Amino acid sequence: MIASMTGFGRARKETNAFFVHAELKSVNHRFCEINIRLPRQLLFLEDKIKKVIVEHVKRGRVEVFLTIEGGGLVSKTISIDWDLLDTLVTSTRKIQEKYQLTDQITTGQLLSNENILSIEEKEMENHELESTVLEVIESAALQLRQMREVEGKKLIEDIFLFLGQIEENVHIIKEYAPKVVTHYRDRIEKRIKEYVGNEFDENRILTEVALFAEKADISEELTRLESHISQFRETVKTNEPIGRKLDFIVQEMNRETNTIGSKANDPLIAKHVVEMKSLLEKIKEQVQNIE
Template sequence: MVKSMTGFGRAGKQSENFKVTVELKAVNHRYLEVLFRMPRVFAYLESKLKKSVAEQIKRGRIECAITIEGNKATKEKLVVNWDLADEYIRFMRQATERYQMTEPLNIQELLLDPRFLEIVEGNEPDSELENLLLGATTAASKRLDEMRAVEGNELALHLKHHLDMISKYLQEIQAFVPEMETTYRERLESRLLGYVGEDFDKALVLSEIAILLEKSDINEELERMGSHVKQFSHILLLEEPIGRKLDFLIQEMNREINTIGSKASHLEITNRVVELKTTLEKMREQIQNVE
């Protein structure tokens, strides 16, 4: 089954206290890469969230943006730098005695200074929020996968159309092969006659012509191209990621077409080779977006 590597999935989960929204954006990538934008306190959940995404998505670069609304995701706590506060109090008392200061020590100054006292988030997130986050990520991954499948169906239609065109060009080339061989043989015989005249060993010349014709034979390449087309059609039906397989197969097909083009000295065949290379390039570009 053909699936695109681009798409978007969004899902939300809500409880009495929280509302979680997860947005997944997917683009092409050689492997599966999942990047998160979420509160730092949930960093420990990344492995679980990646596993949830990987159950649906096998390849692509996934950007995951998480939004949390509602009560505080974590409990806040008061952090006091007691060592620094003790130093401050000790200094103030010494300064009061040394300089005979009459003003009392102002504790409020300590409370206003973040160097002494700070409110920070705790290290233990709310378990209710964790469940909402995991559920929303799973739902968003499924919606992303559904969108990639829809786009993949469109890609499959284009690829099948290109395969039909390739099969058509191959049939046309095959039809020109006898004409190419006859023209090539006549051209070689004419040149030999021009060089040596009628006085030559015809058996030897015919043997040399046969060798040259064998070197220009493209039937084997045409057979392999036909086999590649069938294999390509079969891969499109597989229920697994197929992008890399198709990419490799396109390289093999392109190699066969290049060989046909270098061997065949026939205008119509050369024209079909150009069309084949153009079609293969279109397929190669589309395959870059197949999972």
């Protein structure tokens, strides 16, 4: 199934202890890049989350937003520096005695000193939370994939429409191309007759026409262009990421089209070349969004 690189997926799950909500958003990117915004206590899950996502996304930039609510995520402990506290109290009393100060130091003042009292947080290992997070990520990634496939189907429909129009132009050029040499010979004879009448060297004309025919021969380019179109259609049938390969094929099609335009030296062919280049530009824009 052809997939676009743009999409969105969302999933959530609530248990007795947790509420987990995940959102995945993907956009175009040359490779597969996954950026995850996790609560600090869940950073250990980053690699596992990426592993789940890459099962559904092979190319594109994916932004992952994860929200978790509930207790039991961390354990908190209080740490007191008793030696520092003893020193502070003793020093305070000495200062009061020496300077005859009557104000009293309070417990709150002592505990507000961050050098004396600190609260330490430690991530708690919670297998239920881990399995819940990965389950929600899996659901969101699946929804993202489904949306990308729907978009991919629309892209291919548009691309095949443009590709069919290119094939029509190639067929017209292929049918018309042999006439280009004939038209050239007629123009040469007409000009020569205008200058010298009916007395002219026929061999000289044949030589000029032969040189022109060789220079303006676009049969190879047309054959390669048809081959690229066929290769494009076959590539779409493969069950793997094809965006970069299709982009390369379009570049080759554009190269052959440009060569046809420069070699043919004919206004009718030039008109069809311009139309094909316009269609190829549209295909290129669509292909750059394919996984």
